[in-house]
Amino acid sequence: MASIRTLVVALVLLASQTRHLVLGINCFCDICEDKTCVSDGYCYTTTRLDKATGKIEHDFRCLDPALNHPSQSPIFCQSNVQLNDSFAIKCCNSGDNCNKDQRPLLHTRKQKEGPPEAQIGYDSTWLIIIGIIVLLVLIVLMLLIYCGMTQNRKWKNRRPGAFFKSNDSMDPQDQQPILGGINSLRDMIDMTTSGSGSGLPLLVQRSIARQIQLVEIIGKGRFGEVWRGRWRGENVAVKIFSSREERSWFREAEIYQTVMLRHDNILGFIAADNKDNGTWTQLWLVTDFHENGSLFDYLSTRTVDVPGMIRMSLSIATGLAHLHMEIVGTQGKPAIAHRDLKSKNILVKLNGTCAIGDLGLAVRYDVAEDKVDLASNSRVGTKRYMAPEVLDESICENHFDSFKRADVYALGLIFWEIARRCNVGGIYDEYQLPFYDMVPSDPTIEEMRKTVCDGRHRPSTPNRWQSIDALNTMSKVMKECWYHNAAARLTALRIKKTLANLGASEDIKPPQ
Numbered sequence: 001m002a003s004i005r006t007l008v009v010a011l012v013l014l015a016s017q018t019r020h021l022v023l024g025i026n027c028f029c030d031i032c033e034d035k036t037c038v039s040d041g042y043c044y045t046t047t048r049l050d051k052a053t054g055k056i057e058h059d060f061r062c063l064d065p066a067l068n069h070p071s072q073s074p075i076f077c078q079s080n081v082q083l084n085d086s087f088a089i090k091c092c093n094s095g096d097n098c099n100k101d102q103r104p105l106l107h108t109r110k111q112k113e114g115p116p117e118a119q120i121g122y123d124s125t126w127l128i129i130i131g132i133i134v135l136l137v138l139i140v141l142m143l144l145i146y147c148g149m150t151q152n153r154k155w156k157n158r159r160p161g162a163f164f165k166s167n168d169s170m171d172p173q174d175q176q177p178i179l180g181g182i183n184s185l186r187d188m189i190d191m192t193t194s195g196s197g198s199g200l201p202l203l204v205q206r207s208i209a210r211q212i213q214l215v216e217i218i219g220k221g222r223f224g225e226v227w228r229g230r231w232r233g234e235n236v237a238v239k240i241f242s243s244r245e246e247r248s249w250f251r252e253a254e255i256y257q258t259v260m261l262r263h264d265n266i267l268g269f270i271a272a273d274n275k276d277n278g279t280w281t282q283l284w285l286v287t288d289f290h291e292n293g294s295l296f297d298y299l300s301t302r303t304v305d306v307p308g309m310i311r312m313s314l315s316i317a318t319g320l321a322h323l324h325m326e327i328v329g330t331q332g333k334p335a336i337a338h339r340d341l342k343s344k345n346i347l348v349k350l351n352g353t354c355a356i357g358d359l360g361l362a363v364r365y366d367v368a369e370d371k372v373d374l375a376s377n378s379r380v381g382t383k384r385y386m387a388p389e390v391l392d393e394s395i396c397e398n399h400f401d402s403f404k405r406a407d408v409y410a411l412g413l414i415f416w417e418i419a420r421r422c423n424v425g426g427i428y429d430e431y432q433l434p435f436y437d438m439v440p441s442d443p444t445i446e447e448m449r450k451t452v453c454d455g456r457h458r459p460s461t462p463n464r465w466q467s468i469d470a471l472n473t474m475s476k477v478m479k480e481c482w483y484h485n486a487a488a489r490l491t492a493l494r495i496k497k498t499l500a501n502l503g504a505s506e507d508i509k510p511p512q
């Protein structure tokens with residue numbers, strides 16, 4: 001009799017599980033019209049703490065099918081509570097509205113430091129059972145992650161430092177290995193792109209973009225606004241394009257998703273999303289956020305020492321060399337020219353190195369067709385940074401190297417901006433834009449052409465630079481970037497090597 005009852009119970013349970021698998025489950029949904037959505041995977045609840053106001057908010061949703069991966073334990077449902085005290089997530093698939101009464105707990109320091117008995121009132125049997133379950137879950141998680149790692153070619157080539165949460169942080173407290181491995185956007189990108197370096201799957205990008213809260217506007221540009229946003233307690237930068245700039249949004253997202261473009265010295269792309277709100281289309285481009293802001297912002301208010309100048313300049317040259325380089329092979333990368341290099345388009349990371357951003361005007365070189373991938377217009381970019389051959393339209397657009405050489409000219413001007421702010425023994429120059437003393441603000445093409453092409457003027461190099469080895473080398477390098485004859489200019493790779501040697505001779509440690 002008892003065994004028949006057990007069988008009936010088992011059949012009922014199986015039937016209810018099967019219904020979930022086949023029909024999906026209803027989840028409680030705070031933003032849906034009838035407060036319900038149907039998921040064929042999981043429901044979830046999040047807890048978010050707005051640190052500014054101290055307010056706690058919850059989201060109740062269906063898990064986007066694109067995020068249901070791996071299906072037994074989606075990456076998206078894992079939040080490392082030990083390291084995130086402003087965000088927690090909990091998924092469930094145990095039945096209809098299983099997420100309704102869930103309130104995932106945020107980690108608080110108090111909880112961690114207090115005596116264990118004070119936090120958990122269970123008796124020791126429960127503690128043992130919970131301990132065993134946690135251990136089993138950990139083992140399964142570690143196995144899953146191990147499988148992911150062996151499939152992912154990138155893991156094999158990772159530096160030990162890449163196991164840490166962020167390459168930016170110099171604070172050893174931040175350099176804790178992360179249990180479970182997946183805790184940040186960077187981990188998610190590293191784990192899901194299978195080494196192609198071309199970004200997250202499109203549905204994941206959309207889902208991330210739609211969970212971002214915009215916090216404050218941090219800039220306005222040619223194409224729209226740049227905002228600081230928050231995603232699961234992490235800062236992100238959101239560039240919002242106006243609807244009439246759809247082509248620029250598309251182009252920039254396209255360039256960022258070029259295979260193998262990801263690099264420490266290229267601004268990290270996270271997501272692109274276009275959302276129609278009924279009246280207009282919102283076009284978002286989400287990237288890493290760097291709290292130091294642009295190189296222009298940084299140099300306007302701060303100076304650098306000699307190692308700082310070299311590290312900064314070397315990192316920009318390294319980023320540009322990567323952009324310019326063609327990598328041959330199935331996982332190769334086309335050569336790319338930036339075409340709008342300037343201090344406002346470079347971001348300064350916390351460790352003093354830089355990342356090149358604003359790739360919206362970039363062009364790629366298609367070797368097979370021997371063509372630039374865009375009907376390029378010879379005069380684009382920022383007038384102040386335009387090379388002489390761009391200003392007088394003598395640039396040979398059929399030859400891809402011409403675009404790279406124009407980038408190197410702009411790089412020389414950026415080195416000049418940095419070197420002026422190099423503080424040696426308390427002596428440095430005030431921040432100025434290149435040609436500040438030769439053309440008015442917002443110069444016309446004609447004003448720039450007269451100065452740069454007819455007058456052959458270049459920024460002047462202060463006398464003090466001659467007596468300081470590193471500044472003397474920087475001065476020589478920038479002059480070799482500025483040659484009127486584009487073919488005589490250094491290549492980005494040559495500059496990178498020269499600055500790396502300068503760094504080695506000054507005994508400068510590579511960035512952590």
Ligand code: ADE
Pocket residue numbers: 218219226237267287288289290291292293294347357
């Ligand atoms: N300004 C423009 N883009 C930015 C970014 N990614 N981080 C910080 N400030 C920015």
